[in-house]
Amino acid sequence: xxxxxxxxxxxxxxxxxxxxxxxxxxxxxxxxxxxxxxxxxxxxxxxxxxxxxxxxxxxxxxxxxxxxxxxxxxxxxxxxxxxxxxxxxxxxxxxxxxxxxxxxxxxxxxxxxxxxxxxxxxxxxxxxxxxxxxxxxxxxxxxxxxxxxxxxxxxxxxxxxxxxxxxxxxxxxxxxxxxxxxxxxxxxxxxxxxxxxxxxxxxxxxxxxxxxxxxxxxxxxxxxxxxxxxxxxxxxxxxxxxxxxxxxxxxxxxxxxxxxxxxxxxxxxxxxxxxxxxxxxxxxxxxxxxxxxxxxxxxxxxxxxxxxxxxxxxxxxxxxxxxxxxxxxxxxxxxxxxxx
Amino acid sequence: xxxxxxxxxxxxxxxxxxxxxxxxxxxxxxxxxxxxxxxxxxxxxxxxxxxxxxxxxxxxxxxxxxxxxxxxxxxxxxxxxxxxxxxxxxxxxxxxxxxxxxxxxxxxxxxxxxxxxxxxxxxxxxxxxxxxxxxxxxxxxxxxxxxxxxxxxxxxxxxxxxxxxxxxxxxxxxxxxxxxxxxxxxxxxxxxxxxxxxxxxxxxxxxxxxxxxxxxxxxxxxxxxxxxxxxxxxxxxxxxxxxxxxxxxxxxxxxxxxx
Numbered sequence: 001x002x003x004x005x006x007x008x009x010x011x012x013x014x015x016x017x018x019x020x021x022x023x024x025x026x027x028x029x030x031x032x033x034x035x036x037x038x039x040x041x042x043x044x045x046x047x048x049x050x051x052x053x054x055x056x057x058x059x060x061x062x063x064x065x066x067x068x069x070x071x072x073x074x075x076x077x078x079x080x081x082x083x084x085x086x087x088x089x090x091x092x093x094x095x096x097x098x099x100x101x102x103x104x105x106x107x108x109x110x111x112x113x114x115x116x117x118x119x120x121x122x123x124x125x126x127x128x129x130x131x132x133x134x135x136x137x138x139x140x141x142x143x144x145x146x147x148x149x150x151x152x153x154x155x156x157x158x159x160x161x162x163x164x165x166x167x168x169x170x171x172x173x174x175x176x177x178x179x180x181x182x183x184x185x186x187x188x189x190x191x192x193x194x195x196x197x198x199x200x201x202x203x204x205x206x207x208x209x210x211x212x213x214x215x216x217x218x219x220x221x222x223x224x225x226x227x228x229x230x231x232x233x234x235x236x237x238x239x240x241x242x243x244x245x246x247x248x249x250x251x252x253x254x255x256x257x258x259x260x261x262x263x264x265x266x267x268x269x270x271x272x273x274x275x276x277x278x279x280x281x282x283x284x285x286x287x288x289x290x291x292x293x294x295x296x297x298x299x300x301x302x303x304x305x306x307x308x309x310x311x312x313x314x315x316x317x318x319x320x321x322x323x324x325x326x327x328x329x330x331x332x333x334x335x336x337x338x339x340x
Numbered sequence: 341x342x343x344x345x346x347x348x349x350x351x352x353x354x355x356x357x358x359x360x361x362x363x364x365x366x367x368x369x370x371x372x373x374x375x376x377x378x379x380x381x382x383x384x385x386x387x388x389x390x391x392x393x394x395x396x397x398x399x400x401x402x403x404x405x406x407x408x409x410x411x412x413x414x415x416x417x418x419x420x421x422x423x424x425x426x427x428x429x430x431x432x433x434x435x436x437x438x439x440x441x442x443x444x445x446x447x448x449x450x451x452x453x454x455x456x457x458x459x460x461x462x463x464x465x466x467x468x469x470x471x472x473x474x475x476x477x478x479x480x481x482x483x484x485x486x487x488x489x490x491x492x493x494x495x496x497x498x499x500x501x502x503x504x505x506x507x508x509x510x511x512x513x514x515x516x517x518x519x520x521x522x523x524x525x526x527x528x529x530x531x532x533x534x535x536x537x538x539x540x541x542x543x544x545x546x547x548x549x550x551x552x553x554x555x556x557x558x559x560x561x562x563x564x565x566x567x568x569x570x571x572x573x574x575x576x577x578x579x580x581x582x583x584x585x586x587x588x589x590x591x592x593x594x595x596x597x598x599x
Binding site: 083085105108111117118120121123124128129132136137175 | 355359363370435440443448449
């Protein structure tokens with residue numbers, strides 16, 4: 001479909017998709033397969049500080065895309081440029097084909113944002129806040145339904161100041177979703193939530209995605225990225241150092257997997273190290289750790305059994321996103337760092 | 341295409357602004373500091389001064405000067421000063437500090453609407469304070485009916501403009517809600533001194549009176565007092581107030597940060 005110059009064509013096309021709500025000024029003639037978010041060679045400096053050096057990524061419609069990275073890596077600056085809060089020094093950004101600077105008004109209508117560390121007036125009630133933000137949008141979501149899903153239904157008449165940290169965070173997520181955005185940008189949305197509330201929020205986000213909303217998630221919780229994200233970009237020193245599915249990033253991080261067990265009887269290490277699947281055999285006290293690839297566990301256990309040795313207390317240790325993070329950035333994720 | 345690029349249809353824009361004003365009104369009611377400072381305090385002062393017999397006697401050797409009548413404009417100006425120093429900048433700076441202005445910049449509604457809503461609400465508070473004091477001083481405490489009602493209205497509006505511009509400038513420059521407080525305390529006493537709260541302008545030595553003429557609150561008191569006691573006020577205090585309004589508003593616009 002070429003540029004037709006017809007407004008109705010543009011509207012029709014978007015309505016035909018799984019997006020909800022009208023899209024008054026979306027330009028006609030964009031194909032449905034265009035990405036939700038396109039960032040190319042984004043650069044942003046503050047004086048001599050290079051916050052974002054060169055960041056490119058693209059997010060497909062309906063995807064949950066994670067942005068990971070250590071503190072100060074440039075994640076938040078990149079996001080702020082993407083939603084039009086900051087003007088980049090270089091690079092191009094398109095959200096559903098729109099330029100965040102030139103098409104500011106339309107961008108704010110279709111992109112819902114939850115920024116880090118944003119509070120609200122202490123003496124406003126939850127319902128009053130929601131009603132006000134609802135009035136900003138052309139076709140807002142049902143506030144009652146939204147706070148129901150977010151577990152705030154009983155809090156409608158409570159003052160903001162009486163909410164717990166987790167409830168405030170969920171209200172913030174609610175405000176990001178209240179305009180029925182086509183793209184939701186959530187910066188550290190589960191920080192400060194207890195594990196149960198975090199899991200509830202993950203389910204909510206998956207539910208929102210199932211309605212066709214594209215989600216860009218800035219997080220430092222590896223578990224969150226592994227559980228939720230279709231793909232993640234790992235940003236370090238203002239650059240994308242890796243971009244793939246969480247599983248593939250994890251697999252790349254280590255040369256393979258390892259199995260750890262307690263042997264029932266002594267055996268010679270060479271019994272295992274000569275197997276084609278095995279790359280290394282180590283002894284940790286009474287335990288044995290075998291590293292390798294392929295059908296490692298089967299090979300190890302069958303070989304031991306044939307030699308009359310039983311492997312007890314078997315633990316399979318596969319690498320995860322945290323390993324990828326450490327390997328690619330040389331640092332632990334914020335979560336681990338904070339606990340150390 | 342240009343009409344379509346409006347973020348909201350005209351009616352919805354009206355609703356959104358109405359919702360902001362509604363919530364800001366709720367906040368002003370629930371945290372009534374501005375109302376207490378700019379309506380409550382002036383009314384209490386007026387009642388105290390109004391009940392003091394000595395305030396109703398002519399000051400000896402001062403050509404029939406009656407202290408109470410002199411204090412009515414000072415009390416009105418005091419209410420405006422409280423709004424300029426706390427009522428207006430307080431909420432705006434705390435909204436910036438809390439990230440509320442920043443959050444609004446990500447919605448179809450620009451954060452300037454919140455500023456506009458604040459100005460609307462504080463304007464209502466200012467007018468209510470001025471009207472209550474002006475009317476009760478005449479009705480309950482025997483102050484004379486203003487000689488030039490038109491001059492009084494003009495003087496009050498220009499005083500509001502000058503002091504609100506000062507309030508917006510403080511909102512632009514103060515980095516935190518705490519610093520609004522510090523700026524307020526440092527500014528309030530000189531402003532009130534030159535307004536004549538401790539020594540009415542008529543009793544000030546010449547130099548102090550000259551300085552007073554060029555302070556926002558001194559000019560406000562001069563304009564309001566002349567409208568009440570003499571007739572249409574002279575151009576000087578009105579021009580001083582207008583100049584403050586323009587200069588402070590320009591500087592506020594120049595320095596205001598939304599985050």
